[in-house]
Amino acid sequence: MSVKREFVGETQKGQAVYLFHITNKNDMEVTVLNYGINIQNIFVKDSDGNRCDVVLGFDDFEGYTDNKPTLGSTIGPSANRVEGGKYTIAGKEYHLPLNENGVNNLHTDGDNGFHKTVWDSEEGDNLVRFTYKAADGELGFPGNRTFTVEVSLSDDNELKLHYHADSDADTLINITNHTYFNLGGSGSGKVLGHVLQLNSHYFTPVKDKNSIPSGEKRAVKGTPLDFTTPKTIGQDIASDYEQIALANGYDHNFIIDGAVDEDGNVDGGMHEFAIVTNPATGITMHASTNLPGFQFYSANFLKDIVGKDGYEYGQYDGLCLETQTYPNSINTPSFPSPVYGPDRPYDAVTVYKFN
Template identity: 40%
Template sequence: MKKNILLVAGLLAGAMLTACESKKAENTQTNDTLKIEQSVFGKVSDSTNATLYTLKNQAGTEVKISDFGGTIVSWTAADKNGKFEDITLGCDSLAGYQKGVPYFGALIGRFGNRIANGQFQLDGTTYTLAKNNGPNALHGGLKGFDKVLWTATPIDGDEPALKLTYTAKDGEEGYPGNLSVEVIYTLTKDNSLKIDYKATTDKATVINLTNHAYFNLKGGFNSDILDHEVTLNADKFLPVSKTLIPTGELKAVAGTPFDFTKSTKIGSRINDTSDEQIKFGGGYDHCWVLADSSKNLKLAASVLEPTSGRFLEVFTTEPAIQFYTGNFLDGTIVGKGGAVYKHRYGLCLETQHYPNSPNQASFPSTVLKPGETYQTTTVYKFSVKK
C-alpha cells in the first residue's frame, strides 16, 4: 500500500468537525423510517462542498459516508457490553483526505490493487497508466475514484441507503471507455453494511472495484490489530514479487504463514521473515483466492477482536480478497480525534478480482465490454461474541 503523510493539524480537523456538526439536520423516525442526516463536510473547491451522510439503524449502528471518494468516514459497532465505538480509521475533516491518506474507507477504481508497470493491452491496444506505486499503477491512478466527488442520492427507510454515481471519462487516468458507475451502501437491520457495485461502459475496459476500509475492532485507535483473530475461507493465495505484483502462481496456504483457514491471531506469524512473502509484504499485503470462486454471495472472511467481542463477517460475490495489515502506517498520520495511526493499527479486507489481472491471461477476466453489466456485492456484518 502506498505510504502517504497527512500534514493537516489536529486543530484544523477539530475546527472542521465542529463546523460540520453544527449544520446537521435533526434525525427523525416515523414508522421505522430512518431519515439520513446530511451535513457539510468541507470544500472541494471555492464553489463546491462535499457532503457527509449519516446512516443509522434501529439497533444503534451509525455509518457516515462522504460523497468525496465515496468514503466511509466513520462506522460504529457495539462491543459485548453494548458500547458503541468507531471501528474504522479516517479523518475528522475533508482536508485530511484531500492532503493525502492511504485510501481510508474509500471507494477504489477504476481498477483496485496493482497493475504491473502501469500498462496493459486490450484488443490490440496498449494503455499506459500513472505509476503511482513504485513501478506500478495502484488503485486507479493519481486521481482515482477515491478522490472524485460522486453524485449522491439518500434513500430513507427502515434500511437507509446511499446511492452514489460517477462517470469516468474515456481516457481518464489512462483507462479506455466512458464508464458509468453506481455504488449503493445499505445499512441493514442486522448491523450489516451492504455494498452493491454496478457499472457499464461504451468501450471495452478493465474494472475492479472495492472499498478500502481500515478496521480496528478494539475501538479507540490506540492499539495495533495483532491480537485480532482472522479466518479466511481460502486455501490458496497469490505470491508476489518484490514490488507486490502477483507472479501468476496460485500457492496453497497449507504449511505457510498464510494459512488462515482456521481462526488465527494476526500477530502469530506476521513477523516470520523466514518466509520470503512476509518479507516482500512487510507482513500481509496479499490476495487470497477464495475456496468458493463462484459469483454467489458467500462467507469470505471473519475477524474476532477478543477483548471487545466484536465479530466481523465479510460476504462477497467476488473470487478473492486482499488482506492488508497496515504495514505502511508509521505514526506520521494524525487521524480522528487526534489519534496517531501507528504501525499495523488497522487491517483491510478488500473483496476483489486478482491484482494485475489485465496482464495475466490465466487469472479470471476483469474485462468489461459494451452491452455487459459489471455487478458485485459485498456485505460487512457486525455481531458480538461474548
C-alpha cells in the same frame, strides 16, 4: 432506519461535500462522504453496550484530501496493482501513472481516481446511491462509463457496498473499498490480537517487493498465510517466510473458497470469506462478496498519520479486507478477467456484518 445529509465543506474547486449518516434500529451508524465515497465512521456496540467506532480515519473531510494510505476510500476504476502501469484491450495499449516506486500503477492515480472525486448522490430509506460518469479515455481507461455505488445498512447490522458499471466499450474495472478496520476502536492500537479466520485455501504469491503476483496459485497450508482455522493476526506476522518478509507482513491476494473453478471462471454467488473478532470488545465482523478474491493488508506501511482525535496511526493499527479481481489480472491470462463492456456489465457486492 434513517439517512441524514450533513454539509461539511467545499473542495478547492468549490464543490459541496456532504457527510451522510445512515443509522439502523440498533444504533449502528455508518457515515460516508460524497468525496471519494470515503467511509469515515462505523459505530457498533461492544459487548458492554458501548458505542465503538471500528474504522480508522480523520475527524473532518479535509483529512481525506491528503489521504495517502487511502483510509476508508473507494478505489477505482482500477484497484490494486497493474504491472508497469500498462495494459492492452482490443489491441490497443493503455498507460497509467507509475505511482508506486516508479515501476507499477497502484489504485489508479493518487491525485485523481474515485477516492478524489465528488460523486453525485441520492438518499434512499436505508442507503445512499453515488453516481459518476467518466468519459472515454478518462484516467487512462477506454469507454464512456457510468459508475454507481450504493452504500446501505440493514437492521441486521449489515453494511453493504454494491458497485455497478456500464461501458460502451471494453474496459478495465476493478473497484474496491480500502477501509482499515480496528474492532477495538479507532486509536486503540495494533490489531495483532484480533482473531482472524479466512475461507481461503489458496493465495497468489508475489514475485518481489513490488507485490506483483507471479501468476501462481499456491496453497496456504504449511505457511503463515494459513488462516483456515482461527488465529491471531500477530501470531505469524514476524515470520521469515519469504512472502511475509517481502511485504513486511500481510499484503496478499487470497482466492475465496468456492468462488472460482479450475478454469478460472467466477461463479458470481455470495461467499463468506472472513471472520474477524476482537476478544477485548467482543465485536465480530463477517465479510462476504461475489468477487473471486480479496487483499488482506495488515497496515504494514502505515505510519505518521494523524487521524481521529489526534491519534497517530502506525504500523499494524488496522486491517483491510479489500474485495477484488486479482492484482494485475489484466496482464495475467490465467487470472479471472477484469474486462467489462457492453455485453458484460460490472456488478459486485461486498457485505460486512457486525455482531
